[in-house]
Amino acid sequence: MPSHVTLSLDAHVLTVTLDRPDRLNAFTDRMEAELVAAFDRADADDEVRVVVLTGAGRAFCAGMDLAEADPDATFAHWRSSDTAPPGTRFDLPGEDLPLRRDGGGRVVLRMLESRTPIIAAVNGPAIGVGAGLTLAADLRLAADTARFAFPFTRLGVVPESCSSWLLPRLVPVQQAFEWVLTGRRFDAGEALRGGLLRSVHPAAELADAVRALAVELTECSPTSVSLARRMLLAGLGATHPVQAHQTETLALNRRGTSADAREGVRAFLERRPPRFTDPVSDAPDVLPAAPAYAPPPGARPHPDGPA
Secondary structure, rough: OOOOEEEEEEEOOOEEOOOOOOOOOOOOOOHHHHHHHHHHHHHOOOOOOEEEEEEEOOOOOOOOOOOOOOOOOOHHHHHOOOOOOOEEEEEEOOOOOOOEEEHHHHHHHHOOOOOOOOEEEEOOEOOOOHHHHHHOOOEEEEEOEEEEOHHHHHHOOOOOOHHHHHHHHHHHOOOHHHHHHHEEEEHOOOHHHOOOOOOEOOOOHHHHHHHHHHHHHOOOHHHHHHHHHHHHHHHHHOOOOHHHHHHHHHHHHHHHOOOOHHHHHHHHOOOOOOOOOOHHHHOOOOOOOOOOOEEEEOOOOOOOOOO
């Protein structure tokens, strides 16, 4: 069976492409598993300094693949699907169908835990889970042909892909409420004005703009970039700035005596580009562990079907 996600590594930039162009890269169980594996692959390779997430063809991701689903049983089929990734379903007392973890949320959580910075190159429509995936990127650039929607209320469901946590932290709260409660589609210009995007480009120029930004990131210390992105994310959930102060103090002390820090200061004084050598895999452990998913009380793992 063809992969739903393809990978390409070039000069420290790993491009992760949602690759179902005939379906506008609609999200599937296979895509869920392959995206998690792609970010595992990125983190396991010190040669990867930046990840670019994009879509094949004219779309980024048109949302959950509903084309072949029975409209009267779409989510019943999703909950009971034997292609669900292992460990994602639970049996609950009083429920006829298994409880299934939100697949977009699993991918987003993996992206947020990434030690590698992520750029979303939104080359076309990003709808539902497609829009949700962009929220977990550190930087979002879009083609002027891109369209966005969080259409859940129009489908009779609710936000997913951790968008109810991420979106109001990325854009003004009133804007998040409008986009989510109305579920309407909006264009790249509105996404830019609303704070969702870093920049908008003519479709033919998007790849070059993303590449230029990715190269700029690769010129920095990969270990410091990795720690900095995770420190910023941790700060979103902090209840007091002293939590950031504690993390920054520990990280600054440990990174300040690193080979990269010595090289960075030396290069600055010598007015030349730095040559950083510290591998990301040796980054100091300065951040608290993220909490694990906890199924509802009484839930038991459901027997897994084929992955």
